[in-house]
Amino acid sequence: MFTEYDNNNIFAKILRAELPCIKVYEDEYTLAFMDIMPQMAGHTLVIPKESAVTIYDLSDEAAMACMRTVKLIGSAVEKAVGFGGSTVFQHNGVKAGQTVPHFHFHVLPGSILDASSIKGHALELANPEELKMMAAKIISCIEDRQP
Ligand code: 5GP
Numbered sequence: 001m002f003t004e005y006d007n008n009n010i011f012a013k014i015l016r017a018e019l020p021c022i023k024v025y026e027d028e029y030t031l032a033f034m035d036i037m038p039q040m041a042g043h044t045l046v047i048p049k050e051s052a053v054t055i056y057d058l059s060d061e062a063a064m065a066c067m068r069t070v071k072l073i074g075s076a077v078e079k080a081v082g083f084g085g086s087t088v089f090q091h092n093g094v095k096a097g098q099t100v101p102h103f104h105f106h107v108l109p110g111s112i113l114d115a116s117s118i119k120g121h122a123l124e125l126a127n128p129e130e131l132k133m134m135a136a137k138i139i140s141c142i143e144d145r146q147p
Pocket residue numbers: 010021022033034035036037038090091097098099100101121122123
């Protein structure tokens with residue numbers, strides 16, 4: 001089901017550099033940056049540059065590009081945090097809990113089923129300096145993309 005895209009959503013503004021983000025990775029098709037209200041340290045978002053709300057609106061090419069970036073960033077996030085596991089998830093539509101209407105993957109170095117280590121969704125702003133330090137660690141753990 002195609003969902004109408006709002007060009008003024010927060011992530012569209014980040015993509016146009018009208019709003020800042022703490023970037024960890026960018027290529028021709030995707031951007032990855034720190035979530036400003038992380039559910040745990042290292043919570044990173046991967047978004048396509050293509051304008052799409054849900055996974056069902058995304059072109060196959062953009063979906064593939066996102067998946068490649070998730071693989072790259074997910075393993076870097078695990079290494080940066082020193083946790084041998086991670087969770088990747090995404091919401092499709094308001095009814096499913098999506099709060100920003102531009103498609104994105106959440107990448108978290110931990111389990112969302114572990115109530116003791118996970119904070120509420122989009123609940124608490126993190127300290128920007130701590131986010132920048134975590135971003136630097138993640139960047140240092142990104143491996144060269146394999147062909
Ligand atoms: P959703 O609820 O759509 O699955 O997730 C949206 C995510 O975007 C939430 O985890 C929320 O913390 C994050 N978020 C909301 N506004 C901003 C923002 O302005 N910048 C960044 N970096 N993340 C944001």
